[in-house]
Every structure is written in structure tokens, then in C-alpha cells.
Amino acid sequence: MVGERGRGDGTEDVEAVLDALYTTPPSGFVARREELAMAARTAGRAEDARRIHGARRPTLAAWAANLLLRSRPEESQRFLELGQALRRAHRDLDPGAVRELSDQRRRIVVALTRRTADLALDAGQRLSAAVLSEVTATLQAVLADADAADRWATGRLDNALVPPSGFPAGAAPARPVRRGPPSPPRRDDLARRRRERLSRSRAAADTAARERDERRAEHTAAEAAVGRAREHHGRARREAEDAEEALRRARETLRSAAEEERRAEERSRAAGDALARAEREARRAAREAQRLEPAPGDGPE
Incomplete structure (x- = not known):
């Protein structure tokens, strides 16, 4: 079923994160992913x-x-169900059902391709005729092949899908093959095979270009990280040099303060010794003066 995933145990569910990531335009995909x-x-x-x-x-x-799948979930679900019915009609060799469903297929593929172009334009991306051709091929593949339908239903395609050659476009089930020598390849078969090879080649080229762009974006991001790291290292080195200079000045100040403290202590000891001597001398002088003081009643004759 087409739909959004919820959240887990208080943190955003990684499946929901990936779903949202794959609706990010390719130009911003790598940055958003990182x-x-x-x-x-x-x-x-x-x-x-x-x-x-x-x-x-x-x-x-x-x-x-x-984007189509995520933006139009109900239409997308009906489209997936149409593919199931169409594949079942081919499998059951039901010509009437095949013709009826094939008529629907043509109309719906055209309508959804236009809808996809409108959605992309609303998201700021104009799709070229070549890209719209790939979108149409993807939708046709979804109808014709169950594996392709399952891949599209995840909403995480990274490349356009190619319709299988075994699903005729709007034709009735194939008639039994006659016995006899094989007939030479028809011109339309050769053209179809060339288109398939071209589609595969384009898909491979797109994959290679996408890989190159991703590596280029990662390289650019890595270079930017190196620049930021160098700048941070430079600031840290300057801060360390400033801290070392401050420590040197602090040590000099500490040595100066210690020397000043030592001299002050020496002056304090010297002053203390002088004070002790002065106090002793004052006590001696006081005793001497007291001794020489005349006793009461001892006046001059």
C-alpha cells in the first residue's frame, strides 16, 4: 500500500526519513542526505x-x-491495482479484458505523465521531453512487471524503469507459435531491441553520471571540511601561543612577587630585631631611672 510511515520510540523513524529524502530534488539530494x-x-x-x-x-x-507516488497516493494505488488487473488478464489469456484495460492504460499513463510534470514544476523542476519519456517508460514498466511495481511502490527509485519486452502495448494475448522454421526478425522487433539497448545505455550513463556527481559533491564537502579544520587548527595554535605567552608572563610575575616577598620578610625580621632591641633598651633605661629616683622622705638637708 502507498502511504507514509510514522515515528518510532520518540525519534524519527529512519524509514520516514528515507521516504522524505527521496522526494528531495536531485540537485539538493546529497547535501540533504549528509x-x-x-x-x-x-x-x-x-x-x-x-x-x-x-x-x-x-x-x-x-x-x-x-514525487508522483508520494503526492498522489490514492491515484498511485489505483494505478498499481490497474497493473495487477492487466497482468492478470494477460496471464489468463483474456483478450476482452486486455483490450479494455489497455485502453485505460494508455489514457492513465498519459494523464499521470502530465501530472508528474506539473508536480515537478510546482517543486521548481521543469522536466524535459527526454525526462518525461523516461517517466512514461517507468509507468509502463510498473503496469507490465510486478517487480517494477513493487520497486515504485517503495517511493525510493534511484533510476528510471524500463518496460519488459514481453508485455505488448495494448495487444491481445499472443497466439500459439506455429511449428516450422523460425521467421526472420521483423523490422519493428529490431527497432524495439535497439530502443531497449538505448534505454539501458542511457540508464547506465545516468547511473555513472549520478555516481560522478555524488563523488564530486562528497569531494567538495570534504575539501570544505579540510578548510574548516585548518582554520580551526590555526585558531587553536594562536590561542595556545597566547596561552604560553600569558603563562610565561605569569611565571615572571610569580618570581618577582616571590622575590619581593623575600625582601619584605627580611625587612620585617630586621625591623622585628630592632624593635626587640629598642624594647630591651627602654626597659633597661626605665629600671635605671627608677633606681636613681629618690625615695620618699629623702629630701635635701
Whole structure:
């Protein structure tokens, strides 16, 4: 079922984080991914951080298909159910059901491709004709192939899907093959195979370009981190030098204060000795004066 995941035990569910990440436009995907991974790492959720960091940046067509799924969940669910019915009709060899459902398929694929273009434009991304062609191919693959439908239903496509060659577009179930020598390949078969090879080549080129862009973005982020680390190291070195200079001046002040204290103590001891001598002399003089003082009644004759 198409839908949003909730939260876990008080922290944001990593599945919900990844769902939201894959609706981020490709141009901002790597920066947002690293921001979310860092937040998870800071919160002590190392495994969540690893999963978020491992998310691959989607192509523009894959992002648009993810946006359609998330923005229009009810329509997307009906589209998935149409694919189930159409695959069942082919499997059951029901020509009437195939024709009826194929008519719906054509109309709905066209309508959803236009809806995807509008959603992308609302999000600030104009989709080129080539990208819209990939969106259409992805929607056709979702209808024709159960595995493709399951992948799209996750809302985390990182590349456009390619419809399988075994699902004829709007045709009735194939008739039994006649016995006899194989017929030469028809021109439309050769053209279809060339289109499939071209689609695979484009997908591989897109994957390589996306990988290159991710590595470039990571390299740019790493260089910026190196610059910040160098600046921080320079500030720390200057602060350490200032602290060492302050410590040197403090030690000089301490030595000066200790020397001043020593001299003051010497002056205090000297003053104390002088005071003791003066007190002794004062007591001696007082005793001598008292001794020489005439006794009462001893006046002059």
C-alpha cells in the first residue's frame, strides 16, 4: 500500500526519513542526505546514519516518479491495482479484458505523465521531453512487471524503469507459435531491441553520471571540511601561543612577587630585631631611672 510511515520510540523513524529524502530534488539530494545522516549520527543512531548515508541519489525521472507516488497516493494505488488487473488478464489469456484495460492504460499513463510534470514544476523542476519519456517508460514498466511495481511502490527509485519486452502495448494475448522454421526478425522487433539497448545505455550513463556527481559533491564537502579544520587548527595554535605567552608572563610575575616577598620578610625580621632591641633598651633605661629616683622622705638637708 502507498502511504507514509510514522515515528518510532520518540525519534524519527529512519524509514520516514528515507521516504522524505527521496522526494528531495536531485540537485539538493546529497547535501540533504549528509545533513540527515549527521543528525542521526549525533543522536547516537549509527545504523540509521549508515542507511541514510547509503541512499543513492535518484535521476530526475526517478525523483519525479517518486514525487508522483508520494503526492498522489490514492491515484498511485489505483494505478498499481490497474497493473495487477492487466497482468492478470494477460496471464489468463483474456483478450476482452486486455483490450479494455489497455485502453485505460494508455489514457492513465498519459494523464499521470502530465501530472508528474506539473508536480515537478510546482517543486521548481521543469522536466524535459527526454525526462518525461523516461517517466512514461517507468509507468509502463510498473503496469507490465510486478517487480517494477513493487520497486515504485517503495517511493525510493534511484533510476528510471524500463518496460519488459514481453508485455505488448495494448495487444491481445499472443497466439500459439506455429511449428516450422523460425521467421526472420521483423523490422519493428529490431527497432524495439535497439530502443531497449538505448534505454539501458542511457540508464547506465545516468547511473555513472549520478555516481560522478555524488563523488564530486562528497569531494567538495570534504575539501570544505579540510578548510574548516585548518582554520580551526590555526585558531587553536594562536590561542595556545597566547596561552604560553600569558603563562610565561605569569611565571615572571610569580618570581618577582616571590622575590619581593623575600625582601619584605627580611625587612620585617630586621625591623622585628630592632624593635626587640629598642624594647630591651627602654626597659633597661626605665629600671635605671627608677633606681636613681629618690625615695620618699629623702629630701635635701
